[in-house]
Amino acid sequence: MVSQRLSFAVFVGVMALTSCAPLSIYYKEGAEVSRLQTDELQCEISALSDVPVNNQIRQEPPIFIPARRYCDGAGNCYIRHGRFERGDIYTVDVNASLRARAEQQCMLDKGYAPTTVPNCPNTVFRAAPKASTRVLPRLTPQSCAIKYQDGTWQIVNQPG
Template identity: 50%
Template sequence: MSRMPLFLALGLTAAATGCAPLSLYHKPGVAVVQMDGDLTQCQVSALSKVPVNTQIRTTPIQTFPRTVCDRHGRCYTSVEIMGGQTYTVDANKRLRDKVEAQCMAEKGYAPVELPQCSSAISNAAPKAVTTVLPRLAPTSCVIRNADGSWQIVTPG
């Protein structure tokens, strides 16, 4: 499994992300707007260094012979064919993501994944939006707001 972090844009809605953890680059004390700008710069840089390489591929074709006999003993054989679907893949995506991660690391960020806060924590926390990345603890979690924004909370 790839260690590649999954980056969520600030504009995603809570419905689109559900209860999934929040994955982002983190650097304590940095404004979320600055982190987002740094990420965009690194994404553009990575794209220029490792451009999209779209390849067309086809799933393997498999054949399955099938024999059916009627009540008079006459048998017919047909062949069922599965596969052969065409799809595209960006062969450079993993490398581009790695270059992006290196760029963010050079800026002092580390990839983190924060779990969704429990409903008890969400109900107890004052409603807010994280604008500056806080220090994290093992108990840190995220509250997703209805407008797609989020709040990092560290209970205790």
């Protein structure tokens, strides 16, 4: 039960942090968001097919904890002998980086470019009507993004 609460707390924390992060998307002016999502999924599938997951088990090196002398307030002392602690064992997908590059190349081949759109200031967030972007607009230096809890987002071109 405690681990479920901790997992939920970590999930909420991660969600809060990602909602504060700027919007990172593949961008092609005039493209429909539904087409972007379809192209992105096709590129993910293609990259996974071309560069499959290759999980390998790794182990961090052991750590030596040197001997240490401990004494209480009454002058009684003892020595805890030095010891090695085993390094953590973990799994790594050695193809993850190459697969991400293959996916990015696929999206570039389809005419998209990776883009980051800053978050809108609160004044724009409150003033803009809630409407998810359906077609990627022309980006300007005043463009900003509003992210909604359902995972959709809106790109707003502020007057400037």
